[in-house]
Amino acid sequence: MCVKRVPDTETRIQIAEDKTRIDPSGVKFIVSPYDEFAVEAALRTVEEAEDGEVTVVSLGDDDAQETLRAALAMGADKGLLLQGEGSTDGLATAKALAAELEDSEAPLILLGVKAADDDQSQVGPMLGVLLDRATVTGVTAFRVEGDTVVCDREIEGGVEVVEVDLPAVLTVTKGTYEPRYASLKGIMAAKRKPLETKEAEAVEGRIRVQQLTYPPERGDGQIVGEGADAVPELVRLLREEANAL
Amino acid sequence: MADVLAFAEQRDGQLRGAARETVSAAATLAAELGGSAHALVLGGPDLGDLGELGGFGAASIQVGAHEALADYNPEAYAPVVAERIRAGDYVAVIFPASILGKDLAPRVAAHLDVPLATDVTGLEVADGELHVIRPMYAGKAFARVTLDATPALVSIRPNVFQPMEREADGAVEAFEPQVDAGALRIRVRERKGSSGDALDVAEATIIVSGGRGMKAPDNWHLLEDLRDAIGDGTALGASRAVVDAGWRPHAEQVGQTGKTVAPKLYVAVGISGAIQHLAGMRTSQTIVAINKDPDAPIFNVADYGIVADLFDVVPRLTEEVKKLRAES
Numbered sequence: 281m282c283v284k285r286v287p288d289t290e291t292r293i294q295i296a297e298d299k300t301r302i303d304p305s306g307v308k309f310i311v312s313p314y315d316e317f318a319v320e321a322a323l324r325t326v327e328e329a330e331d332g333e334v335t336v337v338s339l340g341d342d343d344a345q346e347t348l349r350a351a352l353a354m355g356a357d358k359g360l361l362l363q364g365e366g367s368t369d370g371l372a373t374a375k376a377l378a379a380e381l382e383d384s385e386a387p388l389i390l391l392g393v394k395a396a397d398d399d400q401s402q403v404g405p406m407l408g409v410l411l412d413r414a415t416v417t418g419v420t421a422f423r424v425e426g427d428t429v430v431c432d433r434e435i436e437g438g439v440e441v442v443e444v445d446l447p448a449v450l451t452v453t454k455g456t457y458e459p460r461y462a463s464l465k466g467i468m469a470a471k472r473k474p475l476e477t478k479e480a481e482a483v484e485g486r487i488r489v490q491q492l493t494y495p496p497e498r499g500d501g502q503i504v505g506e507g508a509d510a511v512p513e514l515v516r517l518l519r520e521e522a523n524a525l
Numbered sequence: 526m527a528d529v530l531a532f533a534e535q536r537d538g539q540l541r542g543a544a545r546e547t548v549s550a551a552a553t554l555a556a557e558l559g560g561s562a563h564a565l566v567l568g569g570p571d572l573g574d575l576g577e578l579g580g581f582g583a584a585s586i587q588v589g590a591h592e593a594l595a596d597y598n599p600e601a602y603a604p605v606v607a608e609r610i611r612a613g614d615y616v617a618v619i620f621p622a623s624i625l626g627k628d629l630a631p632r633v634a635a636h637l638d639v640p641l642a643t644d645v646t647g648l649e650v651a652d653g654e655l656h657v658i659r660p661m662y663a664g665k666a667f668a669r670v671t672l673d674a675t676p677a678l679v680s681i682r683p684n685v686f687q688p689m690e691r692e693a694d695g696a697v698e699a700f701e702p703q704v705d706a707g708a709l710r711i712r713v714r715e716r717k718g719s720s721g722d723a724l725d726v727a728e729a730t731i732i733v734s735g736g737r738g739m740k741a742p743d744n745w746h747l748l749e750d751l752r753d754a755i756g757d758g759t760a761l762g763a764s765r766a767v768v769d770a771g772w773r774p775h776a777e778q779v780g781q782t783g784k785t786v787a788p789k790l791y792v793a794v795g796i797s798g799a800i801q802h803l804a805g806m807r808t809s810q811t812i813v814a815i816n817k818d819p820d821a822p823i824f825n826v827a828d829y830g831i832v833a834d835l836f837d838v839v840p841r842l843t844e845e846v847k848k849l850r851a852e853s
């Protein structure tokens with residue numbers, strides 16, 4: 281399964297001088313939250329099957345070892361760091377991952393539904409096409425049934441149940457996969473688990489960031505009032521000033 | 526050529542609101558580039574009336590009808606869409622960043638070997654080149670990007686690109702999609718939960734969203750009453766705290782690990798405004814906050830705030846909205 285190192289969601293980001301990147305100094309990095317759900321889903325799958333192992337793969341610089349160790353501490357068995365540059369071009373990332381996973385015999389490859397930095401939500405389905413594996417996105421729960429896996433996925437206003445042939449690629453969203461905390465024992469054990477490092481296939485991204493900007497400031501808001509008596513005035517403002525009702 | 530193709534999404538044979546947005550965005554872009562906009566619709570044999578897309582600027586409406594395309598199946602859809610794009614000559618292709626679009630567009634991009642920009646909030650032409658604006662870091666930054674490939678694939682965030690009426694030919698051109706229904710490795714077993722017409726929070730034009738300040742799931746009738754009073758196009762949203770507590774379904778969660786929304790009006794009731802919540806709703810056009818704590822961070826992004834007990838304010842608000850609706 282694939283994990284990405286991203287800035288902590290609490291972090292206030294600072295745009296770097298060249299305006300095409302964020303300034304990483306002082307930023308705490310974490311395992312992307314959706315990837316934690318995917319780690320949890322992977323661990324539960326092998327626990328239930330009482331068979332198999334979980335390998336975590338990350339494409340990034342050496343600091344991504346920390347991310348892999350965090351997943352190992354949760355209970356994954358092996359880590360693989362593909363040294364290379366991340367890119368907002370998900371297709372470049374997917375190609376680098378596909379080059380590594382092409383010969384993988386793992387019946388299931390799990391990813392997060394989106395990475396909490398570039399928010400592209402695309403690497404999973406791209407990887408599925410590149411590997412020519414059946415792929416389902418936005419999975420909230422799944423179970424293996426013989427040669428297939430049955431997935432619940434969120435759709436507008438409901439849930440869709442789909443059956444896919446193995447081997448498959450799934451992108452996982454929160455659903456029931458509340459990620460477990462790494463125990464102290466897990467953290468100690470993670471230090472001894474195998475973590476391989478190799479160079480990633482170099483794929484050049486074709487999305488160029490010209491400029492990063494901060495979101496437009498929201499106009500100065502106003503407190504319409506304290507207490508329910510402010511409601512008629514609020515409704516008037518929403519109707520006449522904001523044109524929102 | 527400077528033509529732009531819009532994927533027009535349908536469900537149960539009816540065009541979805543997002544179809545008007547992709548076609549309008551394509552028409553605007555095509556006009557700037559000196560080309561024309563075209564719509565692509567895939568569906569079952571009983572597709573409803575599609576001519577309306579002409580009214581939003583589609584010069585042609587390419588329709589591929591097939592049993593196996595009635596309901597969305599990515600393995601059936603993606604190759605057909607990729608093939609239509611190859612067969613044309615487009616500078617850009619616009620998908621909706623709906624649940625379907627977020628699933629489909631990356632697959633098409635991989636089939637065509639071109640990059641994709643997802644959840645885009647702006648499309649601009651500068652010096653003849655397409656510049657795409659998209660949020661990153663959950664909306665804490667906006668990136669202006671260019672795509673070094675043709676066509677440029679983008680998916681647009683719902684509710685950001687307003688539908689614009691603009692007359693064009695809208696000539697329907699049917700084509701025969703190639704689908705090998707027997708070879709599909711993904712099969713939809715069922716769709717459950719609310720019916721197809723239930724409005725998803727990410728598509729709503731108005732959202733009434735509740736947080737831990739609501740105290741208990743039993744109190745949600747207050748928000749349901751407000752939603753019903755406001756009327757069509759209104760959906761309920763929730764903070765993660767109440768979803769984690771099991772008070773509301775995850776599908777309603779707004780924020781970094783929930784949905785990103787950009788409605789015309791977002792009413793935050795008993796929500797403190799944590800950074801991960803703001804990430805999902807700060808691009809809303811108008812934000813109203815109802816919170817008893819004057820220092821709650823939600824007031825920093827709110828256009829209008831009321832500092833009060835929500836249990837007093839919400840019923841009153843429902844009443845006033847009903848009055849307003851009765852007048853108009």
Ligand SMILES: Cc1cc2nc3c(=O)[nH]c(=O)nc-3n(C[C@H](O)[C@H](O)[C@H](O)COP(=O)(O)OP(=O)(O)OC[C@H]3O[C@@H](n4cnc5c(N)ncnc54)[C@H](O)[C@@H]3O)c2cc1C
Pocket residue numbers: 289313735736737738739763764765766767778779780781782783784794795796797798799800801802805815816817818821833834835836
């Ligand atoms: C990785 C990560 C991802 C996250 N993703 C999300 C996400 O997607 N979405 C999300 O929402 N959160 C997310 N969070 C959680 C977020 O940090 C907050 O914990 C959460 O948003 C708080 O929810 P809340 O505002 O409902 O509750 P609280 O913070 O408890 O706020 C309740 C508010 O209600 C007010 N209140 C109480 N009683 C009343 C009353 N009677 N009348 C009026 N006001 C009242 C209080 O003043 C308070 O401001 C995430 C956190 C992490 C770490």
Ligand SMILES: Nc1ncnc2c1ncn2[C@@H]1O[C@H](COP(=O)(O)O)[C@@H](O)[C@H]1O
Pocket residue numbers: 282283284312314315337338339340366370373390391392393394395396398399400401402403404
């Ligand atoms: N550099 C990376 N290394 C490993 N996995 C990644 C990387 N980038 C993205 N992914 C995976 O792809 C998912 C979706 O990412 P994205 O399409 O960038 O939003 C993430 O949740 C990860 O599981």
